[in-house]
Amino acid sequence: MAETLTAASSHGEHAHGEMSFWSKYVFSTDHKVVGLQYMFTGIFMGLIGGFMAYAFRMQLAFPGVEVPGYGLVSPVDYNALVTNHGTIMIFWVAMPVLVAAFGNYLIPLMVGADDMVFPRLNRLSYQVFLLSAIVLICSFFVEGGGFGGAWTAYPPLSAQSQYNLTPLGSSLWLVAVGLEFVAFLIGGINFITTAMNSRAPGMKAYDIPMIVWMIVVASIMFMASVGPLLAGAVMLFMDQNIGTAFFDPDRGGDPILWQHLFWFFGHPEVYVVLLPATGLVADIITVFSRKKLFAYRTVLYTVFATGVLSFTVWAHHQFVAGIDPRMAHVFTVTTLLISIPIAEMMFVYIATLYGGSITLTTPMLWALAFIAEFLIGGVTGVFLGASGADIYFHDTYFVLAHFHYTFFPIAIIGFYAGISFWFPKMFGKMMNETLGKIHFWGTVIPFNLIFIPLFVLGASGQHRRIYDFSHFPNLSAPWQQDLRILATSALLVMLAFQSVFLVNFVWSLWKGRKAGKNPWKSNTLEWTAESPPPHGNWSELPTVYRGPYEYGVPGRDSDYWPQNEPN
Amino acid sequence: MPISVTNQDYGRIHLVADSRRQPLLASSVMGMLLFVLIEAMLFAGMISAYSIIRSGAMIWPPPDQPRLPIEETAINTAALMLSGLLLFVAHRRFRRDRARARTPLLLSMLLGAVFVVFQGVEWVALIREGFTLTSSSQGSFFYLIVGMHALHAVAALGVLAYVALRLQRGWLASSQLAAAEVFWYFVVGMWPIIYLVVYL
Numbered sequence: 001m002a003e004t005l006t007a008a009s010s011h012g013e014h015a016h017g018e019m020s021f022w023s024k025y026v027f028s029t030d031h032k033v034v035g036l037q038y039m040f041t042g043i044f045m046g047l048i049g050g051f052m053a054y055a056f057r058m059q060l061a062f063p064g065v066e067v068p069g070y071g072l073v074s075p076v077d078y079n080a081l082v083t084n085h086g087t088i089m090i091f092w093v094a095m096p097v098l099v100a101a102f103g104n105y106l107i108p109l110m111v112g113a114d115d116m117v118f119p120r121l122n123r124l125s126y127q128v129f130l131l132s133a134i135v136l137i138c139s140f141f142v143e144g145g146g147f148g149g150a151w152t153a154y155p156p157l158s159a160q161s162q163y164n165l166t167p168l169g170s171s172l173w174l175v176a177v178g179l180e181f182v183a184f185l186i187g188g189i190n191f192i193t194t195a196m197n198s199r200a201p202g203m204k205a206y207d208i209p210m211i212v213w214m215i216v217v218a219s220i221m222f223m224a225s226v227g228p229l230l231a232g233a234v235m236l237f238m239d240q241n242i243g244t245a246f247f248d249p250d251r252g253g254d255p256i257l258w259q260h261l262f263w264f265f266g267h268p269e270v271y272v273v274l275l276p277a278t279g280l281v282a283d284i285i286t287v288f289s290r291k292k293l294f295a296y297r298t299v300l301y302t303v304f305a306t307g308v309l310s311f312t313v314w315a316h317h318q319f320v321a322g323i324d325p326r327m328a329h330v331f332t333v334t335t336l337l338i339s340i341p342i343a344e345m346m347f348v349y350i351a352t353l354y355g356g357s358i359t360l361t362t363p364m365l366w367a368l369a370f371i372a373e374f375l376i377g378g379v380t381g382v383f384l385g386a387s388g389a390d391i392y393f394h395d396t397y398f399v400l401a402h403f404h405y406t407f408f409p410i411a412i413i414g415f416y417a418g419i420s421f422w423f424p425k426m427f428g429k430m431m432n433e434t435l436g437k438i439h440f441w442g443t444v445i446p447f448n449l450i451f452i453p454l455f456v457l458g459a460s461g462q463h464r465r466i467y468d469f470s471h472f473p474n475l476s477a478p479w480q481q482d483l484r485i486l487a488t489s490a491l492l493v494m495l496a497f498q499s500v501f502l503v504n505f506v507w508s509l510w511k512g513r514k515a516g517k518n519p520w521k522s523n524t525l526e527w528t529a530e531s532p533p534p535h536g537n538w539s540e541l542p543t544v545y546r547g548p549y550e551y552g553v554p555g556r557d558s559d560y561w562p563q564n565e566p567n
Numbered sequence: 568m569p570i571s572v573t574n575q576d577y578g579r580i581h582l583v584a585d586s587r588r589q590p591l592l593a594s595s596v597m598g599m600l601l602f603v604l605i606e607a608m609l610f611a612g613m614i615s616a617y618s619i620i621r622s623g624a625m626i627w628p629p630p631d632q633p634r635l636p637i638e639e640t641a642i643n644t645a646a647l648m649l650s651g652l653l654l655f656v657a658h659r660r661f662r663r664d665r666a667r668a669r670t671p672l673l674l675s676m677l678l679g680a681v682f683v684v685f686q687g688v689e690w691v692a693l694i695r696e697g698f699t700l701t702s703s704s705q706g707s708f709f710y711l712i713v714g715m716h717a718l719h720a721v722a723a724l725g726v727l728a729y730v731a732l733r734l735q736r737g738w739l740a741s742s743q744l745a746a747a748e749v750f751w752y753f754v755v756g757m758w759p760i761i762y763l764v765v766y767l
Contacts, residue, residue: 117594189601196597197590223601227608231616235711244700244707246616252704254623257616264612541587 029119030535034126035105036426039419041126041133042097048137049088050495056081061481061488063468076165078467079148084140086151087173090269091180092133094411098276099222100129100184102418103191103215105426109526109533110209112200112542112564117193125186132179139172147173150465152262155247155255159239167240174237181226188219200525200564202544206296207563209524209548213300214279217307218272225268225311232261259321263314270406271310275303277414278345281367284421285349286549287522288364289356290559293549294348302341302348309338319387320394328387335385342378346371357552361520362436366417369444370409377405380455395465398458401451408447416443416501423505424519428531429512435504442497449490453483521560524548528564593742599749606719610757613715614764617708629703633696635766636689643685644762650678651755654727654748661734661744669734676727679751683720686713712765716757723750 025033051069058065059073066072073081104122108115116122140146147169149158161167195208195216235246236258245251247258286293293299315323315331349371358364380402383389393399416439423431462475469475469484518527525544529537542564550561592600621627653675661668690710700710730747733739 118598121598185602185605189598192601193594193597197588197592197594199588201587223605224608227605227610228612228615231609231612234715235613235616238700238707238711242700244711245704246620246707252620252624252629254620257619260619261612261616 027123029115029123031104031108031116031119031122032426032533034122035101035103037126038096038104038129039101041130042093042101042415045088045092045096045133049085049093050498052081052085052088053491054495056085057488057491059467060469061485063470075467076145076148079150079164079465080140080146080166080169082465083148083150083173084136084146087147087177088136089407089411090151090273091177092136094273094407095180095184096129097415098273098411098418099215099218100125100187102211102276102280102422103187103219105422106526107191107194107212107215108198109425109529109537110212110524111195111198111203112525112538112544113194113198114536114538114541116190117198118190121186122190125183125190128179128186129183132176132183135172135179136176139169139176142168142172144169152266153236153258154262155236155239155258158258159236159247161240171237171240174233174240178230178233178237181230185223185226188223191219192216200542200544203563206300207544207547209279210282210293210296210299211276211279214275214282214303217303218275221268221275221307221310222272225265225272228261229265232258235261256318256321256323259318260314263317264311266317267314268307268310271306273410274342274406275306277370277410277417280414280418280421281349281370282352283522283524283548284363284367284417285352286551287421287520288361288367289353289358290551291352291356291549292551294351294354296547296549299345299348302344306338306341309334309341313338313385316385316387316390319390325387332385332387336382339378339382339385346375346378361420362431362433362440363417363421365437365440366413366420369440370413370417373405373413373444373447374409377402377407377409380405393458395463396458397454397462397464400464401454401458404451404454408451412443412447416440421520422526423508424515425526425529425531425533427509427512428515429508430515430519431508431512432504435500435507439497439500439504442500443494446490446494446497450487450494453487457483518562521558523550523560523562525563528562593745595742595746596749599746603749603753606753607757610712610715610761613708613712614760617712617764620704620708624704628705631697632703632705633693633698635709636692637766639685639689640762640766643682643689644758646678646685647682647755647758650675650682651752653678654751658744658748661739661741665734665737665739669731672727672731672734675751676724676731679720679724679727679754683717683724686717709765712761716754716761719757720754723747723754726750 028034055067055070055073056078058067058070059078064072104116107113144161144166146166147153147158147164148166149164149170153170153174157163158170161170164170195212199208235244238244239246239248239253245253247253247255249255282293282299312334313331315327316335319328319331353368380398384393384399384402419426420431420436423429457480460475460480462469462480466472466475469480515531517529517531519531520527525542526533528542544563545566546561546563548563550563552559553561590597653671657668657671657675660671690713698706698709700707726747730739730744733743
C-alpha cells in the first residue's frame, strides 16, 4: 500500500485509503486481482475436471469396480462425467486460465497501462464467470444429476430428456455455458480496447509482445464466432423447456443445424485457446534463448491468417453427419490449409531456438514441451481433416487422443509455462526449480503414456463414449484391456504429480527467494514494475522505444534491451 | 496509481493510460462496436438457421398459419428508420450547439418506443390468431428473431434515455453519445434485414 499512496500523491490525485480485504481481493476492479481470481477459479475447476477424468478412466480400466473416492460409476454417472469433464476443461479451465487470467494480468502490464480501459466491466466479467461456475457445479446435484449428452450437446440427445435422462442438468448446463460466454465477451471487449487505446507512447503495432497480439486476435475470433452458438443455445433451451422444435425433425426442425451452429463456434474456439498459449511460448523461448523472435511480422501475419481460416473449417467435424460429400471436399481442403500457418509458427519457434544460448529453466522446459507435444497433436489432425480417412477414425479414441494432444499442451502445459514464468511477477517470489522440474517430468511423461495407448486403441476401432467395453467382444481383447489399464495408471501417476506443483506453489509463496523486478532479464514492460505490481502498476507510466525481443544485440554490454530504456 | 477520481463532468472512473495517446476511436465507441459485432453474429446465426429450415421445408409457409402483417410492419419499419435519422440529426446538432440536440434525440426515442409498442400490439394480434412460439417452425423463428431484436431495441432505448438524462444535466461527452448511437444504429440497421427475411 505504501507505494500506492506515494504513486497516487505524486500525481496530485486524492489517494485511496487502506482498502478492506473485500474491496482489495473480492470486489476489486484491479486487472491483476481479476486475473488472479480467474486463475484460481480455473485451477479449482481444473481439479474438478481432473477428478472426473480419474473416475471415468477407472471405470474404463476396471469396469464395475468401486472407484476409491467416488464409488460405483453408473452408466448415467459415466455420461455426466465425460460430458462435464470436456465442458469444464475447455470452458472453465482453458478459457479462464489462458485467455482471461493471462489476458487480464498481462495486457495492461505489457502495454504499459495502469489498468484496463473498463475496470468495472472487468470486475463484472469475473463475477458473471464465477456465477457460471457455480451454476455448473450446482447442476451436478439436481435431480437426475449433471448433463449427460456429451460436451457437444447434439440434439436430439441434448434436447429431449427421455434420451439424456438429465432433464434439469441439461438446462442448467446450457445456462452455465451461456453465462460463461457472456463473461468472456465482456472481458474480450476490454482486452481489445485496452491493447488498442491504452498502449504506452512509442509502442507501435510491431512493438507489442506476441502474447498480447495473440490474446487480442483470439478475443476477436471468439467474439465473431460465439454469436451463432449463443443463438443455438437459446434455441436448444427453448426446445428443452418451452416445446419449440428447432432441432426436432418430426416437427419441421433440423438436428444437423445445431451441429453447424456449434462447430461454427467450436472450431475457432480451438484457436482461441491455442493462440494465447503459442503467444506465451514465444515470449518464454525468446527470453531463455536470449535471441530475437525469428520473423516477428511473419508470425503476426500467420496469426491473422489462422484467425481468418479458422472460420472456414468447421464442417470437418461433420463428415459423417450426412453433409453433402462435395462440401466435405471443400472443408478437407480448408482444414489441411490451416495446418500450414500453425506449422509455420512451430518452425519459427524452432528457428528462434537455433543458435540461441538456451537455459533450460522450468518455464523453458514447459515451452519446449508445448512445441513437441502440440506437433504430435497437429500431425494426427491431418488424418482427421481428410474426409476419406476421417470416415474410419470418426468418433474413435484416435480422435480423442488427437484433441487431447492439442488441448493438453495448450491448456495444461501452456498454463504451467505461463505460471512458472510470471509467478515472480505475480507474487514477488521465485518458484523452486527442482520441484518445478520434478513436476515437469512427472506430468509430461505420464501424459504421453495416457494418450499414445489411446491412439493405438482408436486405430483398432475403439469407439468413444462407451461405458463398458466388456459388452463388445471385438473391443475386449486382453491386449486392449491392458492398454486401457496402462492409460489409467499413467493418469493416476500424472494426477499424483500435480500435488508437487501445488506444494511448490504454496511453498514458494511462503518461503520462495525474493524475485526482484526482473529475475529473467526480460525486455517487456511488465518486468519494469515492482513484483508484485501495486495498484496502478507504475508510479510513472513507461514510454516505449523499441520492440520486445531485442536480446543479444551486438555491440551492447548487456544482452537484453528493455523496451522502456531510451538507449 | 489509483486514479479513481470522480470527474464531475463525466462521473466515471478516469484512467491515465488512454489519455496518453490520441486513439483513432474513443474507447467507449470501440467497446460498443465490438459489442455490436458480437450481436451482429448472434443475428447472423439466427437468420441463417431460419434460412436453412425454410429452404429445407417442403411447404413454406407452414399450412394453417395466419399471414404476417406485412403492410403495417412496413409503416413501422419506416418509423424506426426515421428514428435513426433523427438520432443522426441530434448528433450533428450536438457538435454545434448542445442544447439543440435535445428535441431530435427525444423524438428519436419516441419513435423507437412507438416501434416497440406497435410490435407488441402486433404480437398480441398474432397470438390471438393462433400464431405462437410452438404452433410451427415459422412461429418459433418469428418470435425468436423478432423477440431478440425487440430485446435489443429496449436495451438501446434504455441507453438513449441515459444519454438524454446526461444531456439534460450537461454531463454528456461526445464519445458517450457516439457509443449510444452505434448501438441504436445497429438496432435500426438490423431491422430491414429481419423484415426482408422473416416477413417477406
